[in-house]
Amino acid sequence: MSQKPNNVLRAKENALPKTGPAAAPVHSAMAMQKKQLLTKKPTTENVAPSGSKTSAQFAKPLTKPAIGSQQKQQNTAAAPVAEAKKYANPAVSNNEKQAPTSATASSSSSSSSNTNTEKDKTESATAKPKKTWALSNFDIGRQLGRGKFGNVYLAREKESQFVVALKVLFKRQIGETKVEHQVRREIEIQSHLRHPHILRLYAYFHDEARIYLVLEYAPQGTLFSALQAQPMKRFDDRQSATYIKALCSALLYLHERDIIHRDIKPENLLLGHKGVLKIADFGWSVHEPNSMRLTLCGTVDYLPPEMVLNKPHTKNVDLWSLGVLCFELLVGHAPFFSKTYEETYQKILKVDYKTPEHVSKAAAHLISKLLVLNPMHRMPLDQIMLHPWIVAHTQ
Numbered sequence: 253m254s255q256k257p258n259n260v261l262r263a264k265e266n267a268l269p270k271t272g273p274a275a276a277p278v279h280s281a282m283a284m285q286k287k288q289l290l291t292k293k294p295t296t297e298n299v300a301p302s303g304s305k306t307s308a309q310f311a312k313p314l315t316k317p318a319i320g321s322q323q324k325q326q327n328t329a330a331a332p333v334a335e336a337k338k339y340a341n342p343a344v345s346n347n348e349k350q351a352p353t354s355a356t357a358s359s360s361s362s363s364s365s366n367t368n369t370e371k372d373k374t375e376s377a378t379a380k381p382k383k384t385w386a387l388s389n390f391d392i393g394r395q396l397g398r399g400k401f402g403n404v405y406l407a408r409e410k411e412s413q414f415v416v417a418l419k420v421l422f423k424r425q426i427g428e429t430k431v432e433h434q435v436r437r438e439i440e441i442q443s444h445l446r447h448p449h450i451l452r453l454y455a456y457f458h459d460e461a462r463i464y465l466v467l468e469y470a471p472q473g474t475l476f477s478a479l480q481a482q483p484m485k486r487f488d489d490r491q492s493a494t495y496i497k498a499l500c501s502a503l504l505y506l507h508e509r510d511i512i513h514r515d516i517k518p519e520n521l522l523l524g525h526k527g528v529l530k531i532a533d534f535g536w537s538v539h540e541p542n543s544m545r546l547t548l549c550g551t552v553d554y555l556p557p558e559m560v561l562n563k564p565h566t567k568n569v570d571l572w573s574l575g576v577l578c579f580e581l582l583v584g585h586a587p588f589f590s591k592t593y594e595e596t597y598q599k600i601l602k603v604d605y606k607t608p609e610h611v612s613k614a615a616a617h618l619i620s621k622l623l624v625l626n627p628m629h630r631m632p633l634d635q636i637m638l639h640p641w642i643v644a645h646t647q
Contacts, residue, residue, distance in 0.1 A: 385457040401425045419465040442534045449502035451532040472523035485584040492581040493645035498529040507567045516573035517554045553586035568627035575622025614641035
């Protein structure tokens with residue numbers, strides 16, 4: 253028989269010599285082969301080829317072996333893709349290269365196909381284009397609210413069945429009031445906000461006449477409606493403190509990003525699932541039908557002194573509005589409530605308000621630290637969250 257080079261470990265199925273008159277006894281051949289393998293220094297040449305079922309016991313540490321033509325067996329199944337990657341050596345010399353047999357070629361083609369398929373999937377996922385939204389993607393339901401520039405509707409995305417609030421702004425009204433830049437800027441701001449107490453803006457798109465905002469749906473409506481539904485049109489300390497603390501958390505998030513809301517009031521605060529408070533309306537005021545304030549100066553009750561005087565203002569305007577809100581949640585109306593704009597302005601500039609007797613001293617103290625004429629002297633948000641009244645009623 254022709255002797256194979258003894259520096260290559262052959263596959264088990266081909267390890268026994270062929271029987272015949274000229275062949276050496278089987279046991280003698282096996283004993284000689286075993287002796288050679290045990291005395292041979294372990295090198296990468298002793299590693300079993302990837303196509304064989306022989307374990308590479310001597311390959312430690314493992315290096316990539318050179319797989320010669322002698323190692324390619326006609327009926328040996330190719331290793332899985334992972335094993336092929338583990339043992340394959342791309343630097344095979346030209347004199348070692350051999351055309352693969354039909355079985356090897358088929359297996360190699362299959363492995364290559366699988367690898368290419370996975371690669372194509374990865375590239376496809378990476379290069380996946382952004383979703384292009386249109387009104388046809390939604391089933392439109394009942395009207396949820398209305399505002400100066402448009403309306404908001406309950407809607408459902410057809411493919412996912414996800415329920416959203418679809419706010420529709422009319423370009424004509426926006427153009428007539430010259431607030432295009434403000435609308436564009438505010439959309440950009442809200443689309444990047446991620447906070448549990450800030451209403452999500454999922455997407456936006458437009459057509460020739462309208463701009464559409466795909467917003468998180470808050471099923472419990474506005475805080476103003478919830479307040480008006482209370483027997484005394486006011487909340488207790490526990491509920492009020494819970495809302496103020498949630499609002500502080502959201503405002504901290506905004507202020508850290510140099511964003512000032514400027515329009516904190518019950519109409520712009522929504523209640524999501526389980527009554528979780530959400531800041532909404534970053535520039536577009538939308539009110540539930542029939543829930544508008546009935547007072548002449550309902551829109552100016554929350555203005556801080558610096559804005560009344562048309563002075564430059566900072567994020568501390570939100571602290572003043574927080575104090576006004578805290579008062580209204582506990583009392584049932586804003587602290588500077590009056591019948592005319594002028595009277596309201598005068599009360600704001602004088603910080604002229606009276607706290608009813610039913611309001612606790614701790615709550616009154618917090619309100620007094622927020623309704624301060626000098627913006628720099630108002631209690632900061634982090635201290636509000638640690639105020640005794642907040643701590644006592646939000647445990």
